Amino acid sequence: MKLLYIYEKELQYVDSIGIESSQVEWVSQSSPQSPFDIKSVRRTETGIKEHFIEVKSSRADDDSNIYLSSRQVEFFNREDISGEFAFVTFERDRTLSSVRNLSIQQILQEFNLLPIKFKLQKKTPKQK
Secondary structure: OHHHHHHHHHHHHHHHOOOOHHHOEEHHHHOOOOOOOEEEEEEEOOEEEEEEEEEEEEEOOOOOOOOOOHHHHHHHOOOOOOEEEEEEEEOOOOOEEEEEEEOHHHHHHHOOOOOOOOOOOOOOOOOO
């Protein structure tokens, strides 16, 4: 539901600027490990540029349970990437409450990123 809403908004956007809807791809359907959910485009001063969107959702009364992977932070922090995180909040009855789009720079200004996961890697005999 959250992704469908954002996907449909992207289709409306590209239609409004005269771009084919095939320029909007729901990437996470076929590639769940992707650092973004939707690949779209944006019109810029220099032409059309790829734009990536990662959708995060939460209940309207609980925005403390939102996670970004280190891979997502790394991907969206690249200088050559145009992208945003779409924070979608829902009421308890699952009706849409709000959508807030933030760049990685805006996220880093507003939030602390707390490392809460570690990947386990076997130690080599020399490390033991």
